[in-house]
Amino acid sequence: MAGIRIRFLPEDRETTVDEGVTLLEAARRAGAYVGAICGGEGICGKCRVIVREGEVEGQSTEFLTRDEIRRGYVLACQVYPRSDLVVEVPPESRLAGYVEIGEDSQRFRDFSRQLIRRPPLRLSPLVEKFYLTLPEPTLDDPTADQERLLSAVVRKRPGPLQMGLKITRELPRLLRTREVSRSSWKWHWDGQVTATVALRGSVNELLYVERGDTSRRNFGLALDVGTTTVVAHLVDLTTGITLEAAAKYNSQIKFGADVITRINYARQPGGPEALHQAVVEDVETLIDDLVHHTQVGRGDIQCIVAAGNTSMLHFLLGLEVDLIRLSPFVPAASAPPPVRAAEIGLRIHPRGILYTMPMVGSFVGGDVTAGILASGMYRAEELSLLLDIGTNGEVVLGNKDFLVACSASAGPAFEGGSVRCGMRAGSGAIDSLRITMPGPVVSATTIDGQPPLGFCGTGLIDALAELFLAGLLDRSGRFQVDAAPKCFCFSENDGTPEFVVVSRGQPAPNRDIVLTQADVENLIRTKASIYAAVDSLVESVGVRYEDISRVYIAGAFGNRLNVPSCVTIGLLPDLPPERIHFIGNSSVAGAKLVMVSREMYDQMQKITERITYQDLIIDPGYMERFTSACFLPHTDLERFPSVAHQLSARLRSTNMPL
Amino acid sequence: MSIPDVKEKWPGRVNVVTIGATAAEGGTRGRTVAIGGAGGIPFLSFDGPMAHPPAIAIDVLDKQPVGWPKPLEEAYGDVWADPVLWARRAKELGADLINLRLTGIHPDEGDWPPSKAVEIVKAVLEAVDLPLIIWGCDVPEKDQRVMPKVAEAAQGERCLLGAVTQTEYRTLTAAAQAYGHKLIAASPCDINIAKQVNILVTDMGYPLTDIVIYPSTAALGYGMEYIYSILERGRLAALSGDKLMAQPVILDVGFEAWRVKEARATEEMDEAWGPLSCRGPVWEAVTATDLLQGGADLLIMRHPEAIRAVRETGELLVQGDGK
């Protein structure tokens, strides 16, 4: 039977499918990326494509306006091809391949270098290479080759040492050259070898031995396996300097934008394999990129330290994930032992080791423990707060005496998901916004200066704050259309107002970039769950907000976070701005620290054991705190004196009610 | 042995809201009703200034109700087809206020035009000189057309208008503001939402001190404890100085109490629970008095026996009985 041919533009990928295959599935097969947060269930509206030629058939959907339907838009997951097709994937549904975190990775090179320069941190990476010149054996000293080598290594790296038979087999020939003639074998001593030693639990492992001095070729990969983005930094382990960073979207997104949806997918036959492979392939792709850009060989990479939330690390290692989301939320392992990277399918040096950052239960993953390490909050006198503003919204409060963590299921709104014109922090994302009245005049910046395609998290935070301060949103988050009628349009579906930030076509995008009333409600609920989580911890531990000396904010939702905007909307407590530090991706920073310092590695284990996890579900006051926080900036304005001040100043100057 | 002084020193008080206006004040009411003013936990003479005694408003619908149980039919069956007659009966029974519900304007109930609602309000105001509470039908599109006209018609009488919510508050607040009425702010048994509604309303310029809070109501045995605790918490907040919770409270006791099985079930439950004629009124009365202990200032009630008992209880609690 002749199949149906479908061509996807602009990437020009083609595939042939049978009847009964959705357009989304066809795109997957063709290798054309189409965003699908909900995994193809028809409930996110992100898989919009335009049918240029041919016919499709399928369900109607409330995600497309009549105008869009006229222009050929369909939701790829809801339609089936009826004839050969030419389909265009519009920009907002495409994924740019690699996200150049750019500024972000630069900041991290500096950040981790700073950390290395801080209170004496000797460089003692998890994998070390020792160039040894072994003395020639004599009659007085006929020590066997193996023992000769081992004692030399142990002098460099004290402690129990283990090695495999393979090395012993190769050793005599590595230490000598051999002349073979018809009648005799002549061995000449060389004795110059490089031994590669890795920390493996409580012992050291001699991974392999090479002839000559290869000690400069010692590199490690610090990996952050995020739910949305996978980031890899290549570090020179002899200097501790980061050479290069690369990142890309987590390909698991096609199985669902959030972890629960992916765990559900893992229940299907072939699901776990697909999810595991997706991560592995992503890492492999990043390694390719890094290797390409730095001229470092794959075989020079001796180890990987992986950080990520509990589910992601389980996917990476191919561990059972189902129990993570069922009460009592038990992972397969909190601190998986170091394994051979090759066992997972990661191709660095064949004997290279994969280490994982330890987790605390299902909700406080290796990314958070890495953040605790990287910020240094675990050894400070003063009280610190670490906020990871991602889908899971983890919060950690503590100092050298105690650490408490909790997780607010914030939702993906700050990462662009579930917001109509939301997108990940990539090229063309609006990442900052200002509104000046009267007017209003809206000015915005985008990542890479590209024409705007949508909002990323930092852009959304700014939008909410600026709309509120401009009087276009009331305290409960309702649009005040009468204050600026020209800026609003009305939804075709239910008539609710939408604030137009950028109109279609000047230049790009091919649709209006708007913030809808539902978007605002969603964002308010997301920020409220994070604030309520902080509130819950502060209350249950028994401290006060004023006691918090430092607030660290981590997250992959943009490069420029405007702290005052975060306070204005009530996402962050109203503390003096100098106490608040945006540390971007602390996950990778922590992974790097551990990679370049055994001391930090040890420290990491100890820290993890000290973390107390507080489950918000059992806090009877949480729902109340949440409802209280669902106001801008909060129902109790006294908690936000700086915002109250701004609001009354504006009231005085414009006589506009709040 | 002397016992420790357990009097609490509260920095705040519940506001006093006065409903109704006499001729001297620009209205035509025979008297006004003041509610609120508590300076302590309900009814404790040693805690702080006592509140005004709880006021009782009797429910009067703008047309004959459907599905009211027998005891209520016995009390009002001969008047409930005419809101004017019903209001007069309410006055006879000792109501402090009339609680008029405009049910006929509801699109599914009669869809009466605004003019009819205005007509009825005027007739009731004319017939009885008690202060008036007026509720819409809870369908925003209709209430937005009716309530402003009703508010205008009742101008000068300082009525209590119900109700604004966190999603629908603009029209009614503007009407209350324009025509000098007090406002009922409704919230679904949630202190934060109650505060939020107050914030939204006062952001429009309406005074915080003219608001009466309606935290919804639940009958005895059917979730009453939620309301009870919200009342206690609200009272504690008011006494601690929180201006956003310092409003007096109105509760819809009659409506809730007469919905439940204990107040409706007849023969099949008489043996296990006693006869409906006794059971029903007691259910309403105890719902009211329990909630008064939580902290309430204005009760909407129905059955004459329940009303008598609650009135007597209120007097005992406010003045003491020396028994």
Next chain:
Amino acid sequence: MALTGLEIYKHLPKTNCKDCGFPTCLAFAMKMAAKQVSLDKCPHVTAAAKAALEAAARPPIQLVTIGADAQELKIGNETQLYRHEEKFYRPTLLAVRVCDTLEPAAASARLEAIAALSFERVGTKVSVEMVAVDNASADAARFESLARQAVEVTGRPAVLISAKAENLQRAARALAGKRPLLYISDPQQALAAAAVAKSENCPLAVRADGLEELADLTPKIEAAGLEQIVIDPGVRGLKATLEALTRIRRAALKNFRPFGYPTIAFTSAASAMLQVIEASTYVAKYASIVVTDLIERWQLLSVLATRQDVFTDPQKPVAVQPKLYTVGEVGADSPVLVTTNFSLTYYSVEGEVEASRVPAYILSVDTEGTSVLTAWASDKFNAGTITKALKASGIEQRVSHRKLILPGLVAVLSAGVEDESGWLAQVGPKEASGIPSYLKNQWKSN
């Protein structure tokens, strides 16, 4: 005052040894602060730390036991003025009074009526727990005889009320092993009664003519070697009793030992309705026992309902019974909405269905009181649990169609639910507020 997690943590060894069963000392401390675990679970706490923590945690109101074996009742150990701060722990006990001045036939009839004072409300059994026998005649023999009869006929523990210690002795002895509460109405006889209580191993309720006098009396009773004491505020009438009970509770929570005991209150209003109101008020306001002359079922039912309401635990996840509910006059064509058994969710849905004026069935699935999204995430609300609830509900016999409406937030479940249940799963609105419009405009049974 209650200590916070951090304050408790400072007293603990801080070794994170996990012997207590919790992962860290701070976790243990936070559980202690939430009253979910007691200090004795930590085997390594120092004596000094123990003393400090226990002083802060001692119950301010004595625990008193009345009755024995299967009928044992406990009162006391309260720590709150307001139920929302934590909860009220021991529901007020009700005792209906029978006087020994009644003619035997009347007494028997009254006792039979008391014996029948058990009710079922919202699927739970509630009853009047005790019978109060009043020595109004002052005659010891009549008292003893009625006491015996009362306990036998009603099967309940007794409160024995007399002005004479020796009468109490006789009656108590007759009820040996049943541990009745002895109530001495004459303060002059209180010490003598204490001796009786001690020898008969019963708790003692005392009264005095004012709160000051009461504060003088109880330390004497305690010094006589009796701990199980119950106190009567001494006044009568709604207002006076309310104020006295409140004073006693506030003082007790400030650790004023003379008032650190459970309380007993009496209703005395002229009419039955007012006595019902009195009893309910005392139940809500700090009385541990209420003695009343009310006897009709319709009178006691509302007092018991007040008790059920006030003593529910405000901290438990707020759930409704998971079952099939109906709103309005449902028929074979009525829509079937599926939701969880989290109270707020259920009541929102119910409220919106009511507002829509469309009669409908609501199937509330047991999700342990969690909301739609939480239940979905923790896999309590899935195709399996929904189908199971559907089949068990009997809805298939009540409607002719096979269409159910799922909450919009879990649209992902529709395929699975259809497969497992064989019903058509329609996706309803994401917010409850969308229900009226959905039911009026989009729902069709055919």
